[in-house]
Amino acid sequence: MTDRDVIIVLDDKCVGCALCVKVCPFGAITMVERKAVVDLTKCTLCGACVDPCKFNAIVIRKKEGVKRDFSAYKDVWVFCEQKKGEVQSVSFELLGKGRELADKLGVDLCAVLLGDKMEEKCRELISRGANKVYLMDSPKLRNYQDDPYSKVLTALVRKHKPEIVLCGATTIGRSMISRVAVSVEAGLTADCTGLDIDPEEKLLLQTRPAFGGNIMATIITPNNRPQMATVRHKVMKEAEPSGSGKGEIVKEEFPEEIYSSRSSLIDIVEEIEETVNLAEADIIVSGGRGVGCQENFDIIKELALMLKGAVGASRAAVDAGWMPYSHQVGQTGKTVCPKIYIACGISGQIQHLIGMKSSDIIVAINKDPDAPIFSVATYGVVADLFKVVPSLTTHFKNILN
Amino acid sequence: MKILVLIKQVPETTDVKIDPETNTLIRAGVESIINPFDMYAIEEAIRIRERSGEGEVVVISMGPPQAMEALKEAISMGCDKAVLLSDRKFAGSDTWATSYTLSRAIRKTGDYKLIFCGKQASDGDTAQVGPGISTHLDIPQVTYVKKIEEINAEKARVERMTEEGFEIIEVPLPAVLTVVKEINEPRLPSLKGKMRAKKAEIPVWTAEDLSCDEEKIGLDGSPTRVIKVFTPPPREGGRILAGEPDEASKELAELLRDAVIG
Numbered sequence: 001m002t003d004r005d006v007i008i009v010l011d012d013k014c015v016g017c018a019l020c021v022k023v024c025p026f027g028a029i030t031m032v033e034r035k036a037v038v039d040l041t042k043c044t045l046c047g048a049c050v051d052p053c054k055f056n057a058i059v060i061r062k063k064e065g066v067k068r069d070f071s072a073y074k075d076v077w078v079f080c081e082q083k084k085g086e087v088q089s090v091s092f093e094l095l096g097k098g099r100e101l102a103d104k105l106g107v108d109l110c111a112v113l114l115g116d117k118m119e120e121k122c123r124e125l126i127s128r129g130a131n132k133v134y135l136m137d138s139p140k141l142r143n144y145q146d147d148p149y150s151k152v153l154t155a156l157v158r159k160h161k162p163e164i165v166l167c168g169a170t171t172i173g174r175s176m177i178s179r180v181a182v183s184v185e186a187g188l189t190a191d192c193t194g195l196d197i198d199p200e201e202k203l204l205l206q207t208r209p210a211f212g213g214n215i216m217a218t219i220i221t222p223n224n225r226p227q228m229a230t231v232r233h234k235v236m237k238e239a240e241p242s243g244s245g246k247g248e249i250v251k252e253e254f255p256e257e258i259y260s261s262r263s264s265l266i267d268i269v270e271e272i273e274e275t276v277n278l279a280e281a282d283i284i285v286s287g288g289r290g291v292g293c294q295e296n297f298d299i300i301k302e303l304a305l306m307l308k309g310a311v312g313a314s315r316a317a318v319d320a321g322w323m324p325y326s327h328q329v330g331q332t333g334k335t336v337c338p339k340i341y342i343a344c345g346i347s348g349q350i351q352h353l354i355g356m357k358s359s360d361i362i363v364a365i366n367k368d369p370d371a372p373i374f375s376v377a378t379y380g381v382v383a384d385l386f387k388v389v390p391s392l393t394t395h396f397k398n399i400l401n
Numbered sequence: 402m403k404i405l406v407l408i409k410q411v412p413e414t415t416d417v418k419i420d421p422e423t424n425t426l427i428r429a430g431v432e433s434i435i436n437p438f439d440m441y442a443i444e445e446a447i448r449i450r451e452r453s454g455e456g457e458v459v460v461i462s463m464g465p466p467q468a469m470e471a472l473k474e475a476i477s478m479g480c481d482k483a484v485l486l487s488d489r490k491f492a493g494s495d496t497w498a499t500s501y502t503l504s505r506a507i508r509k510t511g512d513y514k515l516i517f518c519g520k521q522a523s524d525g526d527t528a529q530v531g532p533g534i535s536t537h538l539d540i541p542q543v544t545y546v547k548k549i550e551e552i553n554a555e556k557a558r559v560e561r562m563t564e565e566g567f568e569i570i571e572v573p574l575p576a577v578l579t580v581v582k583e584i585n586e587p588r589l590p591s592l593k594g595k596m597r598a599k600k601a602e603i604p605v606w607t608a609e610d611l612s613c614d615e616e617k618i619g620l621d622g623s624p625t626r627v628i629k630v631f632t633p634p635p636r637e638g639g640r641i642l643a644g645e646p647d648e649a650s651k652e653l654a655e656l657l658r659d660a661v662i663g
Contacts (some may be wrong), residue, residue, distance in 0.1 A: 051539075052539060056612065059614075083565075146532075146541065146542055146543075147541065170564065171545055171563050171564060174528045174529070174532075175542070175544040178500075178528075178530075178532035178533045178536070179532050179533070179535070179536040181497065181529075181533075182497060182500060182501075182532075182536040182537060183536055185497070186624060187497070187623075187624030187625040188497065188624070188625070189625055190525075190526065190527035191527070205628075209526075209633070210524065210526065211412075211524055212523065212526070214632070214633075215630060215631070215632060215633075216630070216631050216632070217627050217629065217630050218627070218628055218629040218630075218631075219625050219627050219628065220625070220626050220628055221624050221625050221626070224624035262541040262573055263541045263542075263543065263570050263571060263572035263573070263576070264571045264572075265568055265569075266558070266568075266570060266571055267568065267569040268563075268569075269560075269566045269567050269568070270566040271565070271566035271567070277564045277565050279564045283661065326562070326566070331437070331523060332437055332582045333582070339660055340657060340660050350414070357636065360660070362636075363653065374639065374641070375639075376639075378636075378640070379639060379640055379641075379653055379656060379657075380639055380640070380641045380642065381649045382641060383646040383649060384646065387646035388646045388650050391646055391647045391650040391651075392653060392654060395651050395654035396654050396661065399654055399655075399661070399662075400661070
C-alpha cells in the first residue's frame with residue numbers, strides 16, 4: 001500500500017538499453033552505471049516509459065484506497081478534424097456539445113487544430129464557442145497520418161491535462177484517438193450518441209449504442225484522466241458562429257521528431273461521385289434489391305441529386321454489383337444518421353436497419369406491405385418504386401423551385 | 402512470413418434483448434459466430450500465405466473457453482495454428498485492457514510481420530482494439546484497409562477507405578492492418594480443413610503465461626465502467642400514405658418540405 005503514486009525501476013530487470021530515456025517526454029530519465037534513474041522532480045508519472053520497456057523493469061504503483069487526485073486535469077477539449085484545410089462539420093457539432101459540458105463543469109472549452117496554414121480557421125472555432133485554440137501548424141500535418149497526429153495529440157494531452165477529450169467517430173478520429181488513449185492510459189468510449197455530466201461526481205456520462213443499436217449503454221471513466229470519447233457524426237447540433245467570441249490562440253511547438261511517420265501517404269483518391277458522401281449527407285436516398293439492376297439506380301441518383309443528398313444501397317444491391325461498396329448502408333457497411341433517409345425497394349433486414357434507424361425521418365417505398373422496413377418508417381408508401389420515385393423527384397422539383 | 406489474425410467470437414445476431422428483471426443481456430439460444438469483419442481478416446492472411454508459398458497464419462482470440470470453436474473454424478478455413486487467451490482474470494476487459502492483453506500474446510508469439518484484425522466487432526462496434534494493439538506494440542498501423550496492392554517482407558502498399566474515397570499508404574512491416582468487407586470474399590471451410598480443425602491442439606494461455614501486469618487486465622485494468630444498460634425507446638409508429646403513387650408522392654413531398662428546405 002502506498003499513499004501516493006510512485007515510479008520504481010527494478011534494477012534486476014533493467015539492462016540499460018536506454019529505450020526509456022528516448023521515450024520520456026519530460027527528459028526525466030538518465031542512465032547511471034547502465035541502469036535507468038528517474039529524476040522525480042521532472043517525472044510526471046505519465047507512464048510513457050512503462051510499456052516500451054521490453055523487460056518490464058519500470059513500474060508505476062498507483063496509490064490505493066484513496067481517490068486519485070485529478071485536480072490538475074481541467075477543461076473540455078474538442079479535436080477539430082480538417083481535410084484539405086477545411087474544418088469538418090463534425091467538429092462544429094462537438095463544439096456545440098463541448099460548450100454545454102464545459103459550462104456544466106465551469107471550465108474552458110478548448111479546440112485542438114492540427115494542419116497546415118490553419119491559423120485563420122482558429123477565429124471561426126472561437127466564434128463557435130471555443131475559449132482557446134491549441135494550434136499545431138506545420139506542412140507535415142497537412143493531411144491526416146496516424147503517427148504524427150497521435151503523437152502530437154498525446155504530447156498536448158500530457159502537457160495540458162484536459163479532463164475531457166472529444167473527437168468525431170470518423171475514419172480519422174477512430175484511428176487516432178485509441179492510440180492516444182492507450183498512450184496516456186485514458187478511458188475511451190466509442191461512437192457516443194449522448195454525453196452529459198453527472199451532477200454529483202462531475203463525471204462524463206457517455207451513452208452509446210451496442211449490438212447494432214438494439215441496446216444502449218452508459219459508460220463512465222472513474223479513475224483515469226482524461227475521459228475520452230468519440231462521437232457519432234450528425235447526432236449533436238452544430239455550434240453556430242456567434243461573431244462576438246473572444247478567445248486565445250495558443251501555438252504549440254514540439255521537437256521536429258514528433259512529425260515523423262513510419263508509414264507514408266502516397267496518394268489521396270477521391271472517388272468521383274455526382275453526390276455528397278454518406279457520412280456528411282443530410283438526405284440519403286437508398287436502393288435495394290427491388291431496384292432490379294444497375295441502370296435502374298439512375299432514378300435513385302436523380303432523386304438524390306435533386307435533394308442534394310447522397311446515394312445509399314443495401315447489401316443486396318452492393319453484392320449484386322449495382323453500386324460500389326462505399327455506398328453500402330448497414331452492419332457490414334456504414335452507419336448513417338441523416339435528417340431524411342428514403343429507402344426504395346429495401347425490405348429492411350435487421351442488418352440494414354442497424355445502419356440507418358437513428359435517422360430523423362425514415363421514408364419507406366416498397367411494393368410489399370409486410371416488408372420489415374415499414375416497422376421503422378416515419379412515412380411509408382406501399383407501391384411500385386418505379387412509379388413513386390420519379391414522381392417524387394418531380395414534386396420536389398416543384399417545391400424547390 | 403508469420404501472419405497473425407486476431408478474432409473475436411460474437412453473438413450471431415445483434416437482435417439481443419435485455420432481461421428487465423436482472424438488467425442483463427439475454428444471450429440464451431443465440432448462436433456464436435466469428436465476428437463478420439474478422440472473416441475478411443482470416444481470408445486475407447491465408448491468401449498472402451498462399452501467394453508467397455511459405456510462412457504461417459496464427460489466429461489468436463481472447464474470450465471464454467467456448468471461443469475455442471471460433472478458432473477451430475479459423476483453422477478449418479486454412480489458418481495453421483491457433484491460440485486461445487482465456488483466464489477469469491481477463492473478464493470485464495474494456496478495449497484498453499483487451500488491446501494490452503492481446504499485445505502481450507503477440508509479443509509472446511514473436512517474430513510476426515503482419516497482424517490482421519477486422520475493422521471492428523459487430524457486438525461492441527468500437528474499432529478501438531486494432532489501433533490499441535499497434536500502440537502497445539509500438540508498430541505502425543493502417544485502418545479500414547480495402548485492398549493490399551503490394552506486399553513483401555519489408556513493406557506493404559495498401560488502400561485505406563475514407564469517407565470520400567481512399568488513400569494509398571505504404572507501411573513498413575511489422576504492422577497492424579484492420580480490414581473492411583471490400584477486401585475479399587471469405588472462403589468456406591474445406592472438408593480437409595474441418596478434419597484438421599478437429600484434430601488441432603489449441604493451447605490456452607493465461608495471464609500468467611503472458612506475464613501480464615495484473616493491474617492492466619480485466620476489470621481492474623479497464624479505465625471505463627458500464628454503469629447502465631437499457632433498451633432504446635422504440636421508434637414512433639409510422640404512417641402509411643394511401644392513394645395512387647402520384648398522389649402519395651405528392652403528399653410525401655409536402656410532408657418532407659420543411660425538412661428538405663431546412
